[in-house]
Amino acid sequence: DADVTQTPRNRITKTGKRIMLECSQTKGHDRMYWYRQDPGLGLRLIYYSFDVKDINKGEISDGYSVSRQAQAKFSLSLESAIPNQTALYFCATSDLPRLAGATYEQYFGPGTRLTVT
């Protein structure tokens, strides 16, 4: 079973609809992230959470909100979807670097392809 799962994997929705993307992880990591990826723009950070009580805005948080329901779950919501939110969305997790020189490796889910028409 995958360590980081995302649901749904594909979604087509209409402008103005509310949509939630969900992410679950079994890695026991404290840190979770939401990114979007657009052709030619690379991965951009939307929100991140360092633990259940900690939520932070990333580079492009406008139009999005998140909820960290538990250590293992981090959901992303689009309150009123618009066409320029059409993108590939990735959830990722990482452990807390507890030792000097420890890696900041992030583990990604398989992605959700969202289309807003």
Added chain:
Amino acid sequence: RKEVEQDPGPFNVPEGATVAFNCTYSNSASQSFFWYRQDCRKEPKLLMSVYSSGNEDGRFTAQLNRASQYISLLIRDSKLSDSATYLCVVTPLYKGSQGNLIFGKGTKLSVKP
């Protein structure tokens, strides 16, 4: 200047070729550096970390030049399976960001038979 810049490619090379990717970063205080690999329509995965002394993992060699704020990835004896997009990644150092990653847009490699 963007935080992480890469040549987008594509690099089209024959099997067995040696290919090098370069990346520059703007924040001189960045501490950690990585190369991630992303296959088409798949999630990014860590390929290797990049250390100041340079490091090698099989056919892959990564180099870091802090003075020039430059990172490189060398792939020797290219295989068809090396075809992917290679993402240059650094950690920013603004307050509260420790552990976050800044991704370059990626360099696409296509290895042909």
